[in-house]
Amino acid sequence: MRDIALALFIFGMLPYILMRPYIGLLVWSWLGYMNPNRLCYGFAINFPWVQVVAIVTLVSLVFSKDSKRIPASSITVLLAVFFAWTTLTTLFAVETASAWQWWEQFGKILIMVWVTLMLVRDRQRMHFLIWVIVISLGFYGLKGGIFTLLTGGSHHVYGPAGSFIGDNNDLAQALCMALPLMRYLHLQSQSRRLRIAMVLSMILTGIAILGTYSRGGLITLAVVSGILFLKSRGRIGVVALAAILGMIAYQFMPSKWTERMDTLHHADQTDSAQSRIQSWEFAVNVALHRPLVGGGFNIYQNTEMWRRYGPEGATPRAIHSIYFRALGEQGFPGLALFMALLIASWKSCGRVRKYAIGLLDLKWAYDLASMMQVSLVAFMIAGLATTSAYFDLSYQLMAICALLPYIIENKLVKSIDHQLAQPRT
Incomplete structure (x- = not known):
């Protein structure tokens, strides 16, 4: 029954997505964070719902009259450079087949991040997107x-x-x-x-x-x-x-x-801490021997690499740290780009907080910028011991951080234009 209900809902939403790509972004976010198909019991579990919605959203975006300009910022530039760098490291990856699979998955995430940058142009759309994220994870x-x-x-x-x-x-x-x-x-x-x-x-x-x-x-x-x-x-x-x-x-x-x-x-x-430390040592050793391109996505799955670069007696396992994982897979330049993205996102919200403080009509922006910084801290602190360096939510939050100054600037320009358009008395 759950499978049928999910299918009816998704396919019922497709016509609306074709008319308004922003609806597709919201549905994609809901599917990506809540994973409702994983709560089903039949055909819906492995059906590519996210891919279907993403394709229809992209088709809708192509024919949409909405502006497709991506706001220029250090975050958007770093996102593009980081993806380009992961492409280069994948070309030289040790685990070639699985590396390209991870690269494809990461690329799909970033495509929808770019869609977020194109479509979330005002406070209302930003607010709805936050609601979808909260409902999905909540x-x-x-x-x-x-x-x-x-x-x-x-x-x-x-x-x-x-x-x-x-x-x-x-x-x-x-x-x-x-x-x-x-x-x-x-x-x-x-x-x-x-x-x-x-x-x-x-x-x-x-x-x-x-x-x-x-x-x-x-x-x-x-x-x-x-x-x-x-x-x-x-x-x-x-x-x-x-x-x-x-x-x-x-x-x-x-x-x-x-x-x-x-x-x-x-x-x-503890055993879990020891195994995590061993995975960090492995990542560092890989990066020291391949400092520019690292081992590529999924390097930790290669038993031979663990034998050569892992601590003696270590059991091959995932690299439980977003920082060491980025280092081991993408090399020192990849880690630097990853860290630069986090820093740029934090600073972008900091600028919004500084500008919006005390302004009644921008209180929402001040609050959102503040809470975005807290979310980034949560990702960075918890990421010390998780493998989620490519977690889709973290990159969409980075996009929101890039969009906040742009939305405020547009609001300011519209306010000035409105005042200039008023007749003088």
Whole structure:
């Protein structure tokens, strides 16, 4: 039944997407982050829904009268250069076949990031996109939070299998990135009921992060709570949220959760930490021997490379750090470009905050820029121990960071034009 319902919805949306490519962007984002097909049981699980929607969206965009100009910024330039660099490293990749598969997947993500840059031209479209992201990931926050409460935290919370957020650590990272966006919607909502709903969503999402049993998720949640306090209006609410989650963590969660979190005090002695460190050493050794192009996508799957560059006795595994993964796969220039993207995104939001502070009609931009910075921090902190260097949400957030100054500039120009058009008295 779920398969049929999903198929009817997607195919029913295609005519609207053909008329308005922006609808296609929203549907693509929903499919990419929520992965509703992974909640089905039949033909819908492996059907290429994202590809179908992306193709129809691109066809619609070609024939659309909407402006297709991409705002010029350091972020957009770096996105193009980074993709070009991954193309070069893939040409010299060790695991050629799988590297090209990852390159294709990354390219598809960036194509829709470019579509985001083309189509999100005003506050309303930006707001709707944030809503789709929050609803998509918030579904797993609500579901995971309720599941944790009902089971007493005795079971791990996972994302949909076969997706970017299927692993408990990746899900915790994504939910930590979604929390600031929920806070933005809470700040901007005019409805009291909606504000209450967003508060409950943030609480349950925080509980879901605890329920993932991810130690990196716990650290990231603590950091996000602190930066939310520094960056957000209405700080008493942030303190109350942190207090509630802290109380639940140490009064409600079972002893096995507490014991797992206590290993943070001697993380270097745990098997998982040792295996992560070994993967970092492997990535560094690969980069030192191939400093320009690294090993290419999926270098960690090559057993021979692990034998040559991995620590003695290490078991081949994924590189659990977005930074070391970028280094091992894309070389030192690739890591530099990756870091430059994160820094440029942060600075772009910083400029918006500086310009919009104290301006009533730009309060939304100030809030969104602030929360985008918190989401970036969540990605960077959780990414210390996850493999999600090419997580689609992180690159779409970078696009939003690039778009914010452009939208504000357009609003300012329109305001000036309106004032000039008024007759003088």
